[in-house]
Amino acid sequence: MSGLSSLMGQLSILAAESDSPVPFPDIADIVIWPAAFGEGQWYEFNKIGLISIISFVVPALLFFLAGRNAKLVPSGFQNLMETGVDFVEKQIIEPAIGRDGMRYLPMLISMMFFIWVGNLFEILPTANMPSNARMANPLILALVALVMFVGVGLKHHGLGYIKEVLFPPGVPKLLYILVTPIELLSTFLIRPFSLAVRLFANLLAGHILLVTFAVLTIATFSLTPLIAVSALTFPLLIAFFLFEFMVAFLQAFIFALLTAVYIGSSLHPAH
Amino acid sequence: MSALPTALQIVAQQFPEGTTAAEAQDIAAATNAAFAYGLAAIGPAIGIGYLVGQSVQAMARQPEAAGQVQTTMFLGIAFTEALALIGFVVFILLKFV
Numbered sequence: 001m002s003g004l005s006s007l008m009g010q011l012s013i014l015a016a017e018s019d020s021p022v023p024f025p026d027i028a029d030i031v032i033w034p035a036a037f038g039e040g041q042w043y044e045f046n047k048i049g050l051i052s053i054i055s056f057v058v059p060a061l062l063f064f065l066a067g068r069n070a071k072l073v074p075s076g077f078q079n080l081m082e083t084g085v086d087f088v089e090k091q092i093i094e095p096a097i098g099r100d101g102m103r104y105l106p107m108l109i110s111m112m113f114f115i116w117v118g119n120l121f122e123i124l125p126t127a128n129m130p131s132n133a134r135m136a137n138p139l140i141l142a143l144v145a146l147v148m149f150v151g152v153g154l155k156h157h158g159l160g161y162i163k164e165v166l167f168p169p170g171v172p173k174l175l176y177i178l179v180t181p182i183e184l185l186s187t188f189l190i191r192p193f194s195l196a197v198r199l200f201a202n203l204l205a206g207h208i209l210l211v212t213f214a215v216l217t218i219a220t221f222s223l224t225p226l227i228a229v230s231a232l233t234f235p236l237l238i239a240f241f242l243f244e245f246m247v248a249f250l251q252a253f254i255f256a257l258l259t260a261v262y263i264g265s266s267l268h269p270a271h
Numbered sequence: 272m273s274a275l276p277t278a279l280q281i282v283a284q285q286f287p288e289g290t291t292a293a294e295a296q297d298i299a300a301a302t303n304a305a306f307a308y309g310l311a312a313i314g315p316a317i318g319i320g321y322l323v324g325q326s327v328q329a330m331a332r333q334p335e336a337a338g339q340v341q342t343t344m345f346l347g348i349a350f351t352e353a354l355a356l357i358g359f360v361v362f363i364l365l366k367f368v
Contacts, residue, residue, distance in 0.1 A: 197357060201360050
């Protein structure tokens, strides 16, 4: 064990001192962007803000254009956008809430498309940064989800919703000492926290993965004795790009699905 | 009592000669971070493997229920994966903060 640790220590010192042609960038360099204007003010604007605005405007514009002169029998562009609506309806709302969940479709679809387009910037060349890899975006979205499912519960069941959550029926009276704090924590704290952290950590991990393989490819390519290795790292980099393309969609889908499940659980509490 | 090395001295012996305290702390943080993520990934890895395997079995037995099984599978993956991701966040916190 001591040999292992000392080897690790020596390796990391060596890595810190070696003058590799392409050093691994500092974490601050790959996730924190300088302000374009208004540094330190409330209106500070940087790359993340720009990506967030684009990922809000682009789906809104697409849906607006598709629905401007909507026909009963859709064709072409309208058909394409209706596939997205249909997906949310069939894959998210029906299994998670049921038919009476259709009124939450606008919220879920805008949530999903905002996250998806924001995520796609991770693999878009020249942008290469998902807006959801900073905690602010997922956190706000998770707070929206929290307000939404608590609001739905309060609207449909009044204060009975809180009672239903904290004191689930069918539990022996004595066990409430144990169950109530757990339920309180898991519903109002861990649910939004895990929603936010899931999205944030997935995207940050993907971003760091891509940076790692890009740096590795350049570094091995510029070191002539190791050039053969770059034949291995470069295809892997492309493979991870495709993988992240899938992750971008999957995380948007899962975020919307979980929000729908939480809304469904406050609409129809445990039977 | 003084004859026994303290925990700090044992840790200090692990590092090569001439390591400063700040460097030692960085190395310890990096090592711990790697272990933290590695340990956090074990459970979810087994869980997701088992979950997806069972889902594939269910889908093969009843292909007409594939859509429903798939949605439930993604839900399960999302819940299981959260633990690994919290491990990743701990890794980031230990390594960089």
